[in-house]
Amino acid sequence: MSAVSSRTDSDHRMEYCGRAYLCRMFSKAFGYALRAAVYVAIHGKDGKKVSLQEASDALGVPHHFLGKIMQDLVKHGIFDSIKGPNGGFYANSGTPQMFLIDILKITDGNLVFDQCALGIRRCNAAHPCPLHHDFANCRDGMIQALTVKTVGILAEDVESGMSFLAR
Amino acid sequence: MSAVSSRTDSDHRMEYCGRAYLCRMFSKAFGYALRAAVYVAIHGKDGKKVSLQEASDALGVPHHFLGKIMQDLVKHGIFDSIKGPNGGFYANSGTPQMFLIDILKITDGNLVFDQCALGIRRCNAAHPCPLHHDFANCRDGMIQALTVKTVGILAEDVESGMSFLAR
DNA sequence: ATAAATAAAGATTTAAAACTCTTTTTATTG
DNA sequence: CAATAAAAAGAGTTTTAAATCTTTATTTAT
Numbered sequence: 169m170s171a172v173s174s175r176t177d178s179d180h181r182m183e184y185c186g187r188a189y190l191c192r193m194f195s196k197a198f199g200y201a202l203r204a205a206v207y208v209a210i211h212g213k214d215g216k217k218v219s220l221q222e223a224s225d226a227l228g229v230p231h232h233f234l235g236k237i238m239q240d241l242v243k244h245g246i247f248d249s250i251k252g253p254n255g256g257f258y259a260n261s262g263t264p265q266m267f268l269i270d271i272l273k274i275t276d277g278n279l280v281f282d283q284c285a286l287g288i289r290r291c292n293a294a295h296p297c298p299l300h301h302d303f304a305n306c307r308d309g310m311i312q313a314l315t316v317k318t319v320g321i322l323a324e325d326v327e328s329g330m331s332f333l334a335r
Numbered sequence: 336m337s338a339v340s341s342r343t344d345s346d347h348r349m350e351y352c353g354r355a356y357l358c359r360m361f362s363k364a365f366g367y368a369l370r371a372a373v374y375v376a377i378h379g380k381d382g383k384k385v386s387l388q389e390a391s392d393a394l395g396v397p398h399h400f401l402g403k404i405m406q407d408l409v410k411h412g413i414f415d416s417i418k419g420p421n422g423g424f425y426a427n428s429g430t431p432q433m434f435l436i437d438i439l440k441i442t443d444g445n446l447v448f449d450q451c452a453l454g455i456r457r458c459n460a461a462h463p464c465p466l467h468h469d470f471a472n473c474r475d476g477m478i479q480a481l482t483v484k485t486v487g488i489l490a491e492d493v494e495s496g497m498s499f500l501a502r
Numbered sequence: 503a504t505a506a507a508t509a510a511a512g513a514t515t516t517a518a519a520a521c522t523c524t525t526t527t528t529a530t531t532g
Numbered sequence: 533c534a535a536t537a538a539a540a541a542g543a544g545t546t547t548t549a550a551a552t553c554t555t556t557a558t559t560t561a562t
Contacts, residue, residue, distance in 0.1 A: 192450055193360045193470075196550065199453035206465065220509070229454075233551050239510060252559025253507040268466075283359055286366035290502050298373065298489040298498040299435075302480035303360075306473045313469035322465040331465040335457050363520065387539070400521050406540060419529025420537040508559080515552065522545065530537080 193310065198275040200229045201237045202322075203333045205271060208247045209259050209323040217256030227334050237275065244274050246319075264320025272314055281311065360477070365442040367396050368404045369489075370500045372438060375414045375424050376431055376490040384423030395501050404442070411441050413486075431487025439481055448478065 204223055211226075212218040220238065224231040238257055242249045246266050249257045272280065284291035285303040293300065325331045371390055378393075379385040387405065391398040405424055409416045413433050416424045439447065451458035452470040460467065492498045 192452070192454075193473075194452060196454050199451075199455070202466075203453055203455075203464075219507095230551055232553075235509075236511090236551095242509090249509060250559075251507085251509045251557070253561065255508045255559065257509085284366075285359070285361060286370055287359075287363050288366075288370075288499070288501065291499075295502070296498050297370075297500070298492050299369075299480070300498065302477060302484075306360075306477040306480075309476065310469060310473040313466070313473075317469075325465050331463050331467065332455070332458075333464070334455065335462070386537095397521055399523070402539075403521095403541090409539090416539060417529075418527070418537085418539045420531065422529065422538045424539085503562100505562080506560085508557100510557070511555080513552100513554075515550100517550075518548085520545100520547070522543100524543075525541080527540070528538085530535100532533100532535085 193307075194272065194280070195276050197233075197237050198272055200227070200234055201241055201271050201275050202268060202319075203227050203229070204234060204238055204257075205241060205246050205263070205266065205319045206322045206326060207333055208257050209263050209319050210327060212247065212256070212258035217250070217254070217258045219256040223257065240274060241271070244270075246271060246274070264318060264323065266319045267315060268317050268319070268322070269311065269314040271319075281307075360474075361439065361447065362443050364400075364404055365439055367394070367401055368408055368438050368442050369435060369486075370394050370396070371401060371405055371424075372408060372413050372430070372433065372486045373489045373493060374500055376426050376486050377494060379414065379423070379425035384417070384421070384425045386423040390424065393501060407441060408438070411437075413438060413441070431485060431490065433486045435481040435484050435486070435489070436478065438486075448474075 204227065207223055207227060208218050211222075220231065220235050223238070224234045227234070238249070241247060242257070245260070245262065247257055247263045248260045249255070282292075284297050285299050286297045288297045291297045291300055293304070322331070326333055371394065374390055374393060375385050378389075387398065387402050390396075390405070391401045394401070405416070408414060409424070412427070412429065414424055414430045415427045416422070449459075451464050452466050453464045455464045458464045458467055460471070489498070493500055
């Protein structure tokens, strides 16, 4: 029997993986958090504020889940908020300078940086799994991007139409 | 308030992410499957067979979960098996030539290849999220490695002591 | 002072991945 | 042919991430 059988790939996957697209590098919370930060950097400046409703509508992400995440971002100073009528979320002077990796640490913690792609606990450069170096290269490239890019840089990209936060 | 608060990183993470290390690029099943395939390629040849017990002990992986996975690998022809006393799993002539990406498709399906790192559904090169190109580079490098490397190549690495399947 | 609008907080639920347990089937050996 | 050893199959449980719901606190405006 060849590596390709008559059953579909998804059939097989379902046996121990209900939905494949959850096998991602970062949590969903990180994606929501980053998009929210960039959205606030763009729309929550010059005295304007972004309500949770506006943000979750514009980004197409779950209202209450985003609420939790934005609350946490405020706690970490990524941007600010104020309660009450005409309240909402808004950028502070540091918002555009925040590095993406700061947001990653808030949502996903530090363990992201030294996991083994094959799930071997004590895998490291000196005692590597067979994919350690390939995966380290891949991840380090991504981490590098997250380390040099800021919320402000992404906001500029989005404002100039080079990239998009939704749809 | 700065981006670094007095609470620990893990405190924050726990609020919507019980354990950060599950935010991985591939499923655990893939790691187990790949390690099992390489183990069988090494120890299940020249008439020798590998029992599920031996494999789960040697790899330090859950017995029954590995059973499911190996069963699926057999179904896809990655290696063979035989039931009964002195039965077990063993390499076939194609085992060393199997590409790692074949195993990835079995365990994680095809959706792994076009997810957006930020969770935007319609993200692609023409309508990219702000991290699309960085993530595409990162992932493509990894996919490239999985596309050119075979079970046999990893088996040689492990047999020569260059890399390890457990601990 | 009251009402309304909003974020914050916390409790709960849902969905998926990860893992376990039980039963069945197949092969071997005495 | 009976007993046994092994994989195959399937049902069930647990854990985690994701999402939702409910209540509280804060601010503003009337």
